Amino acid sequence: MINKTCRETRREIDESELHQALSDSALVHLQSCTPCQVFRNERTRLRDLVGSLEPVSAPADFDFRLRARLAAQRQPSRQRLFSTFGFTAPATIAAAFLVMLVGSIVWLNQRTPSQVPITAKSEEPKRPEEKPVKTEPENGAKPVGRDIVAGTPRPNRKTSGLYVPKTRPRSTDFSESAAKSIRGSDDAGAVSLAAPVKPLVVSMEDDRGATRTISLPPVSFGSQRLVDNRIPQGPNSSRVW
């Protein structure tokens, strides 16, 4: 049973210095109280154990490392340079985020028109009404023609419900030129084996103003030079061999 005297004695034991003499009243109590004697012995051994821990020493290069750190702090660092201009870490992060946001918006705005799907219009293949030119043009100018879709009915804007531009779609062939003819008087007995060099290029504009170019590669078969297969062979047409 721990009474008031025991508590006071134990408090004195706890608060005293190690191996310090206790007061007379505490010593008298210890002679008659076995639990307090056990408590004192435990506390003394415990404090001896804890006090027996050997102190550790700082490493030999402690001073050198500390001086190096002090010298490093004296030098103007990059962080101090930023702080000189009033830039703090949150402000820098916010500014970077704002720049990224604006850049993303600009990029999306530039990218959106090109992603609009272009509606391809089915048109009949070009059917030149003129016969193949047999003679070489005298002035050498390349005739430029307009590919007009003839005979296609205009859609009714009111009934179709689709947006139909007022301007008619146009297509232009910039590479169409007259075929080269071989005359007997030029190179007698020589037959050109070369295929047409230039491909047939057709450029068209759709209703949104976008230009689409279709390139048709030339076709050759042996020594036979063929013109575009889409050109129908009429009864009066003749090929050049």
Added chain:
Amino acid sequence: MRTLSSVEELDFTAAMPATAVFQPASDHALLQGTLAGDEDAFAELMGRYRNQITSYIYRMTNDYDAAVELAQETFLRVYRAAGRYQTTHAFSTYIYRIATNLAISELRKRKRRRLVSLTGLLTSHDGEEARDFNPADNRPLQDVDLVDTERRLVVKRAIATLPEKYRAPLVLRDVEGKSYDEIAHILSTSEGTVKSRINRARNFLRDKMRNYV
């Protein structure tokens, strides 16, 4: 003005002290010198306290590398805040307070990061009590040196398991030998609280080292 008649009348002993005693500069004077830009004064101050601070932080963190790093940080803070130092308390109290704050911050960081010490100590669910993951072997050892070595190891482990609020006053009292008043100033608390915490810390240790006490 009196004229001297002989050389013997010259009394040098009266002008000089009997024994020239070298009085080391106090901590306050060294800190004032540091504030004035005297690097030697700061080096002297560092030489006085580097081992004490390193040892104290090592007892708190049980990690030597961290103790050295935090001891250096302690001196850096002393150097930077030399102008704000007030001489109302002893310099040792001031520097121990900085070291205590750094050590407790390090312990809390480790607790947040769930960095369990390599000694295999785990804290229990309530966060106050701690239990030994690898309890000591109770079998008697033959060699006395081995017994002492194991005792020290057990003491270190037991101290490392103490909650930080009990660990700091116990180390300051029983390892560093500080007075209750000084510990109270270092920990910025009352003397009664210090005594109470030391008592509880000793009870913790007694329970953990029952086989050795």
